[in-house]
Amino acid sequence: MRPSRHPTFDPIPTPAVLRVPLTLRAGVESPPIRPIGTPVAAGERLAESVSQFDPWPLAPVAGTIRSVCKITLTNGRSVAAVEVVTRVDEIASDLNTATTEEATALETREDAGSGSRVPGSGEELADSSTGDPKPETRDPLPALPPESDRGGWIDHLRDAGLWADRWTSPNLLAQLHDSLRRPIDTVVCSVLDGDPNLPIGAAVASQEIEQLIAGVRRIAKITGASKAIVVMQQRLLPDVAAAIKKAGGITVMEIINDYPQADPSILLSTVLKRKLRPGRLPSDLGVVLLDAVAAVAVGRVVIDRRPMLDVPVAMFNHSRSTTHLARMLVGSSLDDLLDARQVATGGFLFRGGDVLRDRRVPREAVIGGSEIALHASPGPTPMNPDPCIRCGWCVDACPSRIHPAGLLEAAQRRDPELGEYFGLSACVECGLCDYVCPSRLPILMGIRAMRAKGSES
Numbered sequence: 001m002r003p004s005r006h007p008t009f010d011p012i013p014t015p016a017v018l019r020v021p022l023t024l025r026a027g028v029e030s031p032p033i034r035p036i037g038t039p040v041a042a043g044e045r046l047a048e049s050v051s052q053f054d055p056w057p058l059a060p061v062a063g064t065i066r067s068v069c070k071i072t073l074t075n076g077r078s079v080a081a082v083e084v085v086t087r088v089d090e091i092a093s094d095l096n097t098a099t100t101e102e103a104t105a106l107e108t109r110e111d112a113g114s115g116s117r118v119p120g121s122g123e124e125l126a127d128s129s130t131g132d133p134k135p136e137t138r139d140p141l142p143a144l145p146p147e148s149d150r151g152g153w154i155d156h157l158r159d160a161g162l163w164a165d166r167w168t169s170p171n172l173l174a175q176l177h178d179s180l181r182r183p184i185d186t187v188v189c190s191v192l193d194g195d196p197n198l199p200i201g202a203a204v205a206s207q208e209i210e211q212l213i214a215g216v217r218r219i220a221k222i223t224g225a226s227k228a229i230v231v232m233q234q235r236l237l238p239d240v241a242a243a244i245k246k247a248g249g250i251t252v253m254e255i256i257n258d259y260p261q262a263d264p265s266i267l268l269s270t271v272l273k274r275k276l277r278p279g280r281l282p283s284d285l286g287v288v289l290l291d292a293v294a295a296v297a298v299g300r301v302v303i304d305r306r307p308m309l310d311v312p313v314a315m316f317n318h319s320r321s322t323t324h325l326a327r328m329l330v331g332s333s334l335d336d337l338l339d340a341r342q343v344a345t346g347g348f349l350f351r352g353g354d355v356l357r358d359r360r361v362p363r364e365a366v367i368g369g370s371e372i373a374l375h376a377s378p379g380p381t382p383m384n385p386d387p388c389i390r391c392g393w394c395v396d397a398c399p400s401r402i403h404p405a406g407l408l409e410a411a412q413r414r415d416p417e418l419g420e421y422f423g424l425s426a427c428v429e430c431g432l433c434d435y436v437c438p439s440r441l442p443i444l445m446g447i448r449a450m451r452a453k454g455s456e457s
Helices: 088-095 100-112 150-159 172-178 200-207 209-223 238-247 264-272 292-304 334-340 393-397 404-413 416-421 432-436 443-456
Strands: 017-021 063-072 078-085 186-190 227-233 251-255 287-291 310-317 322-329 348-352 373-378
Touching: 017 063, 150 172, 150 209, 150 292, 172 209, 172 287, 186 209, 186 264, 186 292, 200 209, 200 238, 200 292, 200 310, 209 227, 209 238, 209 287, 209 292, 227 238, 227 264, 238 251, 251 264, 264 287, 287 292, 292 310, 310 334, 322 334, 334 373, 393 404, 393 432, 404 416, 404 443, 416 443, 432 443
Parallel strands: 186 227, 186 287, 227 251, 310 373
Antiparallel strands: 017 078, 063 078, 310 322, 348 373
């Protein structure tokens, strides 16, 4: 499939307020932010300091810091965030810093301009208290570190606000930190999409192949890996495969992409014959795994010196069987996408990641380096499950070859030993068991409840 045939990610209008994550870890105290009311340019830091395991929170566009809040990411995790007001009229009203005359002057200045403000367009944002123009953008990244400086490169990516922590791309910064204390021999970049209705990896790889190659090479250099592999669906992207082979230094592996092949545990078993326990990082096995979107984000830092201020997002509307692709600023919400695309979603459920995984998120969920494949579907009708008929369909469908119905029984009995006997530690939570169950049993819900209980003990 030629690159020109892939859909593009059109930007949505800049939201009035962005909520940029301050930390990626649930339950962690938020770092100190810069003073409330501070004007910031695009790419400028929003916090005074951050943990070494988190990226620096950057202003995606020019605006003013308003407050600290709690948000839900599209992977369902609840974290702290900093609110950035992005429009002059709302800065004035929200911060109560402009007089009526100043507000009128700002409105007049904005009306006299070209209209809506586009990120990175070079327009100026006025300081709400003085009326002095603030630069829209600045050069946000320092000079590139030496190639041999692994720690320096990890810090450089953090400076660029770069992060990925989703189903197809486990916590990238954590994997890179692991590479400083344990050997990494292979980097695997997955261009596999879990759902053909959401071709994010294929589209990004086709449109930014130079950045993808540069990103994979840089991660291999940072980690000291001697081998780099790009995994693709068979016969889907011949032009991309040819470009990677021509560039040299990276192996292309084309495989059958049956769901849930993109799951890290399933993928590493297929590609490297290594068994990764679900929930563990690939770096435990001497591998760094990232998806095409994360690789391109790294490549943009290397080639273009561009920080991660936006991400590609795809949402599938199940009621109309339509796919919406967009490039969204970090800190935008699912709600912003729905409004921009005028999607009517009364009574809908929203999920982050593959639909069968059933990771439900609110429509206020914040976009960033977490799940970028989203689903909007009508809420399910209430139903009472039937008794298990011992058909074995869940066992036949399970890619991990465990006993899902047995796990549900263990959850109902609250018996962790029985859960381990039926394979709890090997479950990848793909949701296929729920999908095929003729009795409509809540197997996945039981498995997650048992795991949550185990993590508390």
